[in-house]
Amino acid sequence: MKYIDEFRDGDLARGLANAIADAADPARGYRLMEFCGGHTHAISRYGLQDLLPANVRMIHGPGCPVCVLPIGRIDSAIALATEHDVILCTYADTLRVPASGGLSLLKAKAQGADIRMVYSCADALRIAQDNPQREVVFFAIGFETTTPPTAAILLQAAQLGLGNFSVLCNHVLTPAAMVHIMESERDPAAVAIDGFVGPAHVSTVIGSAPYEAFVARYRRPVVIAGFEPLDVMQSILMLVRQVNEGRAQVENEFTRAVTREGNRKAQAMCEQVFTLRDSFDWRGLGEVPHSALQIRPEFAQFDAELRYGVGYRQVPDHKACECAAILRGHKQPADCKVFGTVCTPDHPIGACMVSSEGACAAHYTYGRFRLQPE
Amino acid sequence: MTSYIRPLDFRNGRVDLSHGSGGRAMAQLIDELFARHFANEILAEQADGACFALPAGAGRMVMATDSHVVSPLFFPGGDIGALSVHGTINDVAMMGARPLYLSASFILEEGFPLAELLRIVKSMAQAAREAGVAIVTGDTKVVEAGKGDGVFITTTGIGVMPEGVTLGAGRIAVGDRILVSGMLGDHGVAIMSHRENLTFETTIQSDTAALHGLVATMLAAAPELHALRDPTRGGLATVLNEFAKASGHGMLIHEKAIPVRSEVAAACELLGLDPLYVANEGKLVAFCAAPDADALLAAMRAHPLGRDAAIVGEVIADPHAFVQMQTAFGGRRMVDWLTGEQLPRIC
Numbered sequence: 001m002k003y004i005d006e007f008r009d010g011d012l013a014r015g016l017a018n019a020i021a022d023a024a025d026p027a028r029g030y031r032l033m034e035f036c037g038g039h040t041h042a043i044s045r046y047g048l049q050d051l052l053p054a055n056v057r058m059i060h061g062p063g064c065p066v067c068v069l070p071i072g073r074i075d076s077a078i079a080l081a082t083e084h085d086v087i088l089c090t091y092a093d094t095l096r097v098p099a100s101g102g103l104s105l106l107k108a109k110a111q112g113a114d115i116r117m118v119y120s121c122a123d124a125l126r127i128a129q130d131n132p133q134r135e136v137v138f139f140a141i142g143f144e145t146t147t148p149p150t151a152a153i154l155l156q157a158a159q160l161g162l163g164n165f166s167v168l169c170n171h172v173l174t175p176a177a178m179v180h181i182m183e184s185e186r187d188p189a190a191v192a193i194d195g196f197v198g199p200a201h202v203s204t205v206i207g208s209a210p211y212e213a214f215v216a217r218y219r220r221p222v223v224i225a226g227f228e229p230l231d232v233m234q235s236i237l238m239l240v241r242q243v244n245e246g247r248a249q250v251e252n253e254f255t256r257a258v259t260r261e262g263n264r265k266a267q268a269m270c271e272q273v274f275t276l277r278d279s280f281d282w283r284g285l286g287e288v289p290h291s292a293l294q295i296r297p298e299f300a301q302f303d304a305e306l307r308y309g310v311g312y313r314q315v316p317d318h319k320a321c322e323c324a325a326i327l328r329g330h331k332q333p334a335d336c337k338v339f340g341t342v343c344t345p346d347h348p349i350g351a352c353m354v355s356s357e358g359a360c361a362a363h364y365t366y367g368r369f370r371l372q373p374e
Numbered sequence: 375m376t377s378y379i380r381p382l383d384f385r386n387g388r389v390d391l392s393h394g395s396g397g398r399a400m401a402q403l404i405d406e407l408f409a410r411h412f413a414n415e416i417l418a419e420q421a422d423g424a425c426f427a428l429p430a431g432a433g434r435m436v437m438a439t440d441s442h443v444v445s446p447l448f449f450p451g452g453d454i455g456a457l458s459v460h461g462t463i464n465d466v467a468m469m470g471a472r473p474l475y476l477s478a479s480f481i482l483e484e485g486f487p488l489a490e491l492l493r494i495v496k497s498m499a500q501a502a503r504e505a506g507v508a509i510v511t512g513d514t515k516v517v518e519a520g521k522g523d524g525v526f527i528t529t530t531g532i533g534v535m536p537e538g539v540t541l542g543a544g545r546i547a548v549g550d551r552i553l554v555s556g557m558l559g560d561h562g563v564a565i566m567s568h569r570e571n572l573t574f575e576t577t578i579q580s581d582t583a584a585l586h587g588l589v590a591t592m593l594a595a596a597p598e599l600h601a602l603r604d605p606t607r608g609g610l611a612t613v614l615n616e617f618a619k620a621s622g623h624g625m626l627i628h629e630k631a632i633p634v635r636s637e638v639a640a641a642c643e644l645l646g647l648d649p650l651y652v653a654n655e656g657k658l659v660a661f662c663a664a665p666d667a668d669a670l671l672a673a674m675r676a677h678p679l680g681r682d683a684a685i686v687g688e689v690i691a692d693p694h695a696f697v698q699m700q701t702a703f704g705g706r707r708m709v710d711w712l713t714g715e716q717l718p719r720i721c
Contacts, residue, residue, distance in 0.1 A: 001640050010630075010704045017704070047705020096713075229703050345713040356713075366707040369696045 007228030008046070016233040017051040023240045030056045032239050033329055034197040035178060037064030037357025038227040044366035046229040056236065059192075059329035060352070060359030062177055062285055063199060065142040066093040067351040067358040070283040071315035073170050074099040076305075077139045080168065081105075081113035084308050087131060088115045089124035090139040091146075097354050098347075100315055121146075125153045128165035137304045138167045145201040147171045147293065148266035151273040154295065154302050168304040169295050172280060174202050175210045176291035180282075182218045184328050189219075192329045195239040197232065198224035200254055207262025211250045219248045226254040273299055281314055284323035284351035318343075321350035326359055333360040340364055382406050387488040394482065394516030407492065408512060411499040412478075416510040424475065424510035434535040438465035441528040447494065450564045451579030455497035457655060458527040460584045461606070463505055467586035468602045468658065470541040470593060471533035476502060478512040478529050483522030494525065505584040507531070533586075539593060543620030545600040550689040551667035552627060553660040555588060555674055556581070556682040558610055559638040562652035566645065578637050583656030588679045595673030598663035605659055610686075611650040611709045613659045614697045624692025627709065629702040631686045650699075651712050661689065 024030060034040055040060045043049060049058065062068050074097050081088040088105070095106040095117065109115040114134075118124050121138050128136035140150045150167060157165045178196065182188045198211060203224045211222045221242035225235030235253045242249060252258055273296060280292030295303040304310060317323065321343070322336035333339050333352065343349035345361050352360035379402060392399035409417055416424045428435075442458040459476065466473040478498065482491065502509050509529075560581040567576045585604065592599055605613045610632070614625045634649045642649045656679065662670050667685055674680030687699075697709040 001636055001643060004640075004643060008703055010702050013704045044707060045701070046703040047699075047701045047707040048703070050705035051703075365710045365713070368710075369692075369694065369698055369706075369708050 004228070007226070007230045009230065012230055013051060013233060016230065016237060020056065020233070020237050020240060021053045023237060023244065024053050024056055025244060026055065028055065030240055030243060031059055031192055031194050031329060032056065032197060032236060033059040033061045033181075033193045033195075034232070035061040035063040035174065036197075036199045036202070036227075037067070037355065038200060039197055039225065039232055040064070040359060040362050041357045042227055042229050042232050044362035047366070048229055048232060049367070051233065052236065056240065060326070060362065061181070061196075062282065062327045062351075063143065063174065063202075064355050064357040065146070065172065066097060066355035068172065068177075068282045068284060069094065069097065069141055069170060070281045071099055072281065072313050074105065075315070076310045076312060077168055078103055078105060078108045078113070080137050080304060080308060080310065081108055081115050082111075084135065086114070086135040086137045087127060088113070088137050088139055089118045089121075089127060090115065091119075091141065092117045093355055094139065094141060121149050121153050125156060125162070125165060128157075128162055129160075132164060135164050135166075138165075139170070140167050141170045143172055143174050143199070143202050144205045147270050147274070148205060148263070151266075151269040154273045154299055155269065157302055158299060166302045166304040166307050167295065168310070169274070169293060171274065171293040172282070173291050173293070174199055174206070175214060176288055177282070177285065178214055180285060180288045180291065181328055182220070191218075193220065194243050195221040195223070197235050197239065198222045198250070200225060200227045200231070200257070203254065203258040203262065205263045205266050208250050208252050208258055208260050209262070215248045215250055221248045221251070223251045224254050224258050226257065272296075281312070283317065284327045286324070317351070318349045323350035323352045323360075326352055333363040336360070340368065382488060384488050384492045389482045389484060389486040389488065389491065389516055391484055391516050391518070394514055400514065403514065407495055408478075408514075411495050412502070412509040412512075414508040414510065416475075416508065424477070426475065426510065429474075429534060431537075432534040433537065436466050436469045436471035436533045436535055437530065438462055438469070439528065439530040440465055441526065443523065443526050444565065445523060446565070446568050447490065447524055449568050449580055450576075451560075452582040452655070453494055453497050454525065454527060455494035456501040457580075457582050458529045459498050459501035459505065459507070459509075460582050460655060462529040462531040463507055463584040463586055464604045464655075464658075466531040466533040467584070467589045468541075468604055469533070469535065470539040470589065470602065471535045472590065473505070473507050473531050473533040473586050475508055475510045475532045476529050478509050478527060480512070480514045481522055481526040482514065482516045483524050484516055484519040486524050491525065494527075498527075501584065505586065507584075536593065541599065541601050543601055543617050546617060546621040546623060546661050546689055547600070547663070548623055548689050548691045549664050550600055550661045551664050551685050552614070552625065552687040552689065553662070553667065553671060553674065553683060553685050554605075554610065554633065555585070555658045555660070555680045556656075557633045557635050557638070558605070558654055558657065559634055559642065559649040559652035561655040562609070563638045563641045565653070567641065576637060576641060578635065578641065581654055581656035583679055585656065585658055585679060588658070588674065588677045591673050591677050591680075592660065592670060596662050596666040596670035598666040599660060599670065600663065601661040603659050605654050605657055607653050608712050609649070609651040609653060610659060611648070611697065612712060614709065615711050617661065618695040618697050621689070622695055624690040624695055625687060625697040626690050626700065627687030627697070628700045631684055633682045633684050650709060664688070
């Protein structure tokens, strides 16, 4: 595959691995958080940890939109489909996420709820047009990457005057979550992370500028990287060098797609349709201020929360679940008592096990052989 | 003798409930469609079952069954008819047996066009003829509109085991080589390219094929062939995990050695799927002792259905019986059981 294989070249990977090994100071450790699930997936799928020296450790961050979606939000979506009899359109990722009462969207569908998997939110709009006698709700989730498409269909729905379409908005924001991780310690200097591999697709939309205030305030380098394994290796080398030199800057490895300003048109559309929520409950992280979007009052008729009076009820995480500590880099998946026993990808208990991009699921699916005694 | 029955309208007619009622309409459907196209001596007896003698010297028999519910019914490179013949023949063949006879059971949905049913039956007849296997008994039921998905077909196959052949997970030993018979993922991607709301243009065709000829060649070439399985649903990864669990050994495969068409790799990339988990309908996975591996590979490559065969890995000692992969990138990772159904990811 052209333009893909070039970024998965094993020979180049070995060269970069040697460069990282040369650059890494054996006298110290490097704790690097890849924020995005896409990076977690690449690291696990290509066995990237094997190419890194022992003192460079990757910490899997909370950037998997499915993982951080709280149970209460899934409950709301299920309620829309079962109690309000709407056609609920959703991306496939959310189908298996466990909700309250042993339910999931997939199980609710099996019980007769009209829940449809879509590949694009535009499909949800089309379903609304094709079924004028039914109410159709799009279950919108994701970081800044999936937000502009949702904005686009809201604008389109308004233009078409579609009376039977609305959106259950759960879009969340990356920089707010990064700040939250740093603020989780009384003294941010004590946070056990030396640098961040910055988001790829999110940054194509928001640009690299939003991370500038972050590095200035928290003195941690951020290197924006693409989702291919060579991108991740290159960004790790750049982070190791910054740490060695005591620098904390925003650097952009993903120059083929990310600019400082980002996608202005997408930003303008989001600005037109969405506004900041005061606070949003993240699975694993808890309440994070100013970390999510809601639909502006001008578009209230398309806001499923208002239209159906959907309330949000917080559902606490399992007591033994260590997701909160894992997402902050304090613990590793294997440190959790329920990892691989009670909590598995087939029966996820915590946020990190829910989607294949979650830290625990990736570790379970791709890396569990490393945990076993020989 | 004149029948005084108006022939079935295979151009515009549709299946109705009377075709499954046991009356004249059902008899007519059997005569004009199934008996006519599957034609063979045993079926011509018009009995409730099939009565046949075993080939001289036949010892052990193999029996396998498979239900087919594929959607869409017609896809690039095949249809549910050919698939239902190949699928069961392959299940018999993977035991090492030579398939002889098939049964075919149809569940039809009221309103299903007879023209499509004819196309499916002709395709089954052709697949069976090409495979040298006779469809000798069957059944037809009709369900009300909305209670089926056009047509479901269950086939059962019977075959004879050659003298001295025993295949199975129990024979897999540490050091065995793992071979695949060709390009992986073609069937799954061909099907997905025609799913509703996901149409994308591709030249990929389903690989549906009967593999017993290839298996016979392999048995002749490699006495130390230990196990065979066709990687259908769940793909290569699932077969390896099944054998790892059943044999108690680990497996190590090498990503660079695994044959995948670039079109399939690209489609999987686009859909967020992993070709290791995508279905095949005309491929097999083989385990054989290391000294026999090269001869086996050569024999497979000399067969039209094994041209792209490759040695993809080996059986290793591992008390946890994990399946691992050396990635083309240089690292190592697990190839685990599939969780739920393989669903595309959004980011």
